[in-house]
Amino acid sequence: TQLLEQSPQFLSIQEGENLTVYCNSSSVFSSLQWYRQEPGEGPVLLVTVVTGGEVKKLKRLTFQFGDARKDSSLHITAAQPGDTGLYLCAGAPPNSGNTPLVFGKGTRLSVIA
Amino acid sequence: DAGITQSPRHKVTETGTPVTLRCHQTENHRYMYWYRQDPGHGLRLIHYSYGVKDTDKGEVSDGYSVSRSKTEDFLLTLESATSSQTSVYFCAISELQRDGKYFGPGTRLTVT
Numbered sequence: 001t002q003l004l005e006q007s008p009q010f011l012s013i014q015e016g017e018n019l020t021v022y023c024n025s026s027s028v029f030s031s032l033q034w035y036r037q038e039p040g041e042g043p044v045l046l047v048t049v050v051t052g053g054e055v056k057k058l059k060r061l062t063f064q065f066g067d068a069r070k071d072s073s074l075h076i077t078a079a080q081p082g083d084t085g086l087y088l089c090a091g092a093p094p095n096s097g098n099t100p101l102v103f104g105k106g107t108r109l110s111v112i113a
Numbered sequence: 114d115a116g117i118t119q120s121p122r123h124k125v126t127e128t129g130t131p132v133t134l135r136c137h138q139t140e141n142h143r144y145m146y147w148y149r150q151d152p153g154h155g156l157r158l159i160h161y162s163y164g165v166k167d168t169d170k171g172e173v174s175d176g177y178s179v180s181r182s183k184t185e186d187f188l189l190t191l192e193s194a195t196s197s198q199t200s201v202y203f204c205a206i207s208e209l210q211r212d213g214k215y216f217g218p219g220t221r222l223t224v225t
Contacts, residue, residue, distance in 0.1 A: 030211065031211060033213050033214075035214075035216075040219075041218060041219070042203050042205075042216030042217055042218050042219050043156070043203075043214075043216045044216070045213040045214065045215065048212075048213050088155070088156065090214075092210075092211035098163060098169075098210055099210065100146070100158050100161060100171065100210065101210075101211070101214070103155055103156045103157075104155065105153075105154070105155035106155055
């Protein structure tokens with residue numbers, strides 16, 4: 001069974017600080033997605049990374065897929081209170097065909113003004 | 114935003130009663146999913162569908178059944194609700210299994 005471990009579980013920082021959260025596995029994934037979930041709402045897809053070593057930027061958010069496609073990171077620059085939420089990663093197993101995505105348990109981020 | 118709705122949004126029911134949750138999409142996506150989300154467990158897949166009348170089990174399917182008679186609708190039924198099924202239930206859609214998912218707003222179910 002493929003697992004995705006997210007760290008840290010909880011993170012509380014001051015507005016303006018930088019942070020990195022991680023999504024790690026011992027298994028290879030063909031692609032990996034990041035979602036943000038705000039209280040009372042469903043997760044919202046932020047990005048999909050497909051190629052080992054790929055870096056994608058979304059405003060102040062930088063996503064990186066590990067060279068071996070076993071891990072990923074999300075870096076937020078100058079965090080704002082609006083970044084508060086649960087960040088989830090999800091991986092597509094190789095040759096996934098009809099195999100569902102694997103979700104991590106998430107990192108809960110709180111940005112204090 | 115993807116057109117995906119869930120009903121009801123909130124429900125309180127008693128142990129032993131049947132409950133049906135509905136997911137409706139306007140995107141014509143092939144795949145539809147039901148997840149539950151609980152503290153400490155994250156999102157867990159209950160059942161999913163890859164076409165009309167085509168469904169498969171997820172990791173926590175016991176006590177749940179699903180039906181998909183039309184592309185746009187995916188129903189989740191708890192035949193006899195138990196307190197352990199108190200949770201927030203999310204429906205999601207995607208065109209391909211490995212694609213990013215579009216999630217509905219969720220249904221908060223409380224079983225007393």
